[in-house]
Amino acid sequence: MLELLRERRSIRKFTSEPVAPEDIRKLLGAALLAPAGMGKKPLEFIVIRDRETITHLQFLKAHGTAPLASAPLAIVVIADTRKTDTWVEDASIAAILIQLEAVRLGLGSTWIQIRLREGGEGSSEDAFRKKLGIPDGYGVLNVIAVGHGAEEKSPHTDADMDFSKVHYERF
Numbered sequence: 001m002l003e004l005l006r007e008r009r010s011i012r013k014f015t016s017e018p019v020a021p022e023d024i025r026k027l028l029g030a031a032l033l034a035p036a037g038m039g040k041k042p043l044e045f046i047v048i049r050d051r052e053t054i055t056h057l058q059f060l061k062a063h064g065t066a067p068l069a070s071a072p073l074a075i076v077v078i079a080d081t082r083k084t085d086t087w088v089e090d091a092s093i094a095a096i097l098i099q100l101e102a103v104r105l106g107l108g109s110t111w112i113q114i115r116l117r118e119g120g121e122g123s124s125e126d127a128f129r130k131k132l133g134i135p136d137g138y139g140v141l142n143v144i145a146v147g148h149g150a151e152e153k154s155p156h157t158d159a160d161m162d163f164s165k166v167h168y169e170r171f
Contacts, residue, residue: 004100006155011108012067014147018049019073023105027075027146030101034094037086043094046076046132053131057143060127061119067110071145076114076132081139088115091141098144108149114140 019027024047031045048054049072058068068074077095079087095111102109117124125140134140 004103006157008099008103009108009153009155010110011147011149011151011153012110012145013150014067014070014072014108014145015150016070016072017148019107019146019148023107024073026105027098027101030097031075031077031094034090034097036090036093037084040084040086040090042079042081042083042087043091044078044080044138045094046078046134048074048076048132056131057128059119060121060131061112061114061117061124064117065112067112067145068143070150071147073146075144075146076128077141077144078134078138079141080137082137087139088141091139095142095144098146102146106148107146108151109144109146112143112145114142 028045028047031043034043036042048057054068054071054074057074058065075098077091079091081087084090099109099111114124114128119127121127128134128140128143129136129138
């Protein structure tokens with residue numbers, strides 16, 4: 001696990017090579033196995049491979065969406081907010097599991113925050129709901145851009161682990 005965590009870096013530029021269907025299934029499998037508060041499983045995922053749709057999503061948030069310009073795959077992490085008050089935490093766990101599985105598969109990814117963000121049309125969450133037909137009552141946490149990396153980043157090292165932030169028994 002530590003090796004995967006060292007290798008996981010935000011990749012923001014991708015080649016045009018599509019992500020293989022079996023790899024998409026593995027990414028989604030990781031997400032579907034994520035733990036959820038009280039086992040309520042409020043999460044759902046929208047898989048987008050259509051270049052035009054991915055490009056359109058790029059403009060529904062004011063900043064930080066550049067990876068969608070080249071990503072051949074986008075996975076939108078959503079949750080039925082009526083099922084549980086821990087949907088943000090549940091969705092966050094699933095999202096990072098997608099990213100770790102991407103590393104394991106030799107793919108790159110980056111998290112693009114949507115919840116509580118704004119775009120030219122107002123709330124980015126509302127814009128995503130409208131564009132993707134997401135029903136009322138669903139929260140949109142993020143969109144994960146996935147693909148074969150067109151950039152390389154060095155893995156994290158021991159120097160990136162600041163153990164001074166760890167406290168035992170008390171702060």
